[in-house]
Amino acid sequence: MKKILDIKNLTIDFNTYAGRIQAVRNISFSLYEGEILAIVGESGCGKTVTSKSIMRLLPEATAQVNNHSEIIFDGQNVLKLKGKELKKIRGDEIAMIFQDPMSALNPTMKVGHQVAESLLIHTKITKKQAFKEAVQMLKLVGLPMAEKRAHEYPNQYSGGMRQRAMIAIALACKPKILIADEPTTALDVTIQAQIMKLIKTLQADLNTAIILVTHDLGIVAGMADRIQVMYAGQIIERGVREELFYDPQHPYTWALLRSVPKVSQKSKSQLYSITGTPPDLLYPPKGCAFAERCEYCMPICRKDPPVETIISKTQSVNCWLQHKDAPKLNKPSGLKGVIHGQSL
Amino acid sequence: MSKYMLKRLFSMFLTLFVVITIVFFLIRMVPGDPLASMARNLPEQVKANFYAEYGLDKPLITQYFIYMKHLLHGDFGESLVYLGQPIKEIILRAIPPSMVINIHALLWGVTTGIGLGILAAYKRGKWPDHLVMFIAILGVSIPSFVLATALQYLFSVQLNWLPTIGWTSEPGMKQFKYSIMPTIALSFGIIAVYSRYMRASVLDVLNQDYILTAKAKGVSGFSLAYKHVLRNSFIPAITILGPQIAGIIVGSFVIESIFGIPGFGQVYVSAITNRDFTQILGQTVIINALYIFSLFVVDIVYGLVDPRIRVFNK
Structure with missing residues (x-):
């Protein structure tokens, strides 16, 4: 299998009033074409920071990525990219789904336009075509009555529908890598299963590699090809x-x-922690x-x-x-x- | 939609009615009457004739019903001090000067304030931010009349560039010169308020998840600011815009008095000192109607900007 992303010696610190928080401590890993790589660990272990750093989405004012760190995508170090080159990668080559679909969509913009936006940035099509494509995308992610729904605002959507819209946004440009940062944490269990199934189906269709960040081992068991366990900013087992x-x-x-x-556990027995x-x-x-x-x-x-x-x-x-x-x-x-x- | 509008309209009129009633009785409880300011030592018979002429001898409650009846027909009555002058004419005469100054001040204040606020938010913690916040604190803490006096001293007394006080009803260069200082004095506070509001609002929006989503899509620079940040930041600014639009006509009591501008505010202040009951009431009705209406407009504008609080669909 072909390596698509290569992360070497990634070290990320946060400068805070209390001092320097070492959120990610010298981790290295690779992602292969078309695979699903899960990063698991409890809250605060550096999963999200790692995934955001791949798209350079960390707050520049406080987050400091070590100079020796490398994130190699397509032969170039993402950490060294400037303006236009970075813009080309974001949304087109690498896309991201966020944890909370309730707050991840722009409340004052029609959902169809939000999906069309990345198409307009990365491909040479007219606004009308982009919107049409966006509707197609929304259909693909299983949004009911996509033509009508595309003209609605996020507040008219349910949580599951919003996450479907997020997936449509992320996959609009058919990216090579999809980073899913706890994509189902904010959803209830039945919707979780639907969303995970959808991601898996689309992944197979588009042959996108996925980095799945989660603390839910049930999801990992059903989906991941490879698993990395993170603890205190390090990968401790893979x-x-x-x-x-x-x-x-x-x-x-x-x-x-x-x-x-x-399920087999006796009802009165204490859960392990x-x-x-x-x-x-x-x-x-x-x-x-x-x-x-x-x-x-x-x-x-x-x-x-x-x-x-x-x-x-x-x-x-x-x-x-x-x-x-x-x-x-x-x-x-x-x-x-x-x-x-x-x-x- | 029509049901909402009707409900809204009803509550607007109810509010107005309550305000007029309260003000009517309140000003009559204040000691003094319109005669006191004109002539103190009138013979009792002359006074009695005056009261009878204007119906002030009748019981207060009767006066109230007479006033309300006339008001319903759009009649504000006559001034008790400027004999024979209808209130309507006095008000219509006073509105244009107030409008000129306040439109200038509002346009200048709101655009500058919003611009500075956005600048401060984007340059958070750097010198432009500190500068804007310094201006904002000055603007909030220096009362407009202090600033007005300082301006008069600097530009009229020392530099002799602008006329200290006065007004002309003819639009043109002369009127513009008269309007410069009042405009600056009024807009300073507006700039302060809007820059603070916008800064806080933009900073809040910049921290939202959907900004991250937009960045992850590859949106950047101008279109990120315009499509994703600004539209969502304008909502708090709209809240304070409503009363200020009403203020365009109502004017400023203090600034108009300092600069000798025969505007709505100055006329209102002199009506109160003169105990000119009909005029106080007339102007109160206008001010309240404008405020109530402007809040209604704000609610509609809200919906145009933010679909979550849209009160009715297109």
Whole structure:
């Protein structure tokens, strides 16, 4: 498969009154043509910051991307692009769907025009043609009565319809990469399933590569080809879907999987949760960031950051438990089965 | 739509009615009467004749009904001080000077204020922002009459460029010269208010998710500002525009008095000192009708800008 996006040593800090928050700490990963890559992790682990940085959407006043960072798309470093070149990539080559469809659409602009806008910017067509195309796009994403609805404003749409409109906007120019930042978090469960199914179908039709940012492992199980687990601004484990669900290596990944409620669970039994809170990224710990909350923490974990251990061609993990001197553990039971019944 | 309009119209008239009633009784409770300002030591019989002539000898409630009856026919009555002069004529004479000054001040103030506000928001934290906010704070905190006096001292007394006070009803260069200082004095406050409103509003919109969506589409520069930022930022500014449009005709009491402009405001102030009951009432009715109507217009303009608060569909 062809590499379409290559991220190297991405480091992003935020300058705040309290100090410098190290939101993303030296991560590298690649995206391949036509695949769905999921980035999972809890709130504040740097998922959204990473995804926004690919389109250069971080606030320039506070966000600082390290000079050694590279985001290579189409042979050029996105981080170094200026004005026109950047504009060409945004919306045309790489598109994005945001978390909250309620606030992501312009309230004073007709939805049809909002979809047509990116077409007008990136292709040489007339306003009329663009609007026609926009209606087609809205039909494609399953908006009922698209001709009529295109003339309406976002406030006349339901949440699910707005997210469909967002998808239409994002896919209008048939981008090579779609970044979906928690696309279903703000929607209720039945609509979630519909939206995810829609994204998957369109992805197959258009052969778009997707970066799916989410904390919902159920969605990941049903959709992702590859999964990256982020914690405290770092990628701590990565692998293809089956590896991550059937043979996870990092205690944080175990904990995440155990936190998913199961249908088979007895009604009175307590749900599993990870104790403690993620570290303060103003002062990230010296050793492993998860050490404080880890059930298997060893003295070395607090001292030195773990190095990446290659498990297979596709799977790798950053954890001291992989060291040859570490005690051999039995992985917690009950991890398997998460993937069943969750796929779409 | 028509149902909404009817409801709205009804409540507009009800408000107006209540205001007129309150003002009618309120000014009669204030000590003093129109005779006091003209001649103090009149024989009792002359006074009685005067009161009888204008119906002021009747019980207050009867006077109220007589006044309302005439008002319904569009008759504001006669001035009690300027004998034989209908209120309608006095008001019509006073409106044009007020309009000239206030239209100038509003156009200049609103456009400059909005422009500066947008500039400040886009240059947040940099020197243009600090400068605009400094101007805004000055504009809010310096009363217009202080500024007016300072202008008179600088441009009339020291530099001798402009006439200190006065007015001419003929449009032209002379009138323009008379209008410059009052316009500046009035617009300074307007600039201050609008620049602050616009700055806050633009900053708020710039932080919205849909601006990120637009950027992610590749929208940038002018079309981002025009299509996505500004239209959404204008809503708060429209709220304060309504009463100010009414103010075009109503004028400014203080500024007109300082610059000796025979406008609506100055006439109103002298009517109050003279206890010219009919004139106070007449002008109050006009002012209120204008404010109420301007708020109604604002509600409609809102809908044109923001579909979420559109009160009726096209």
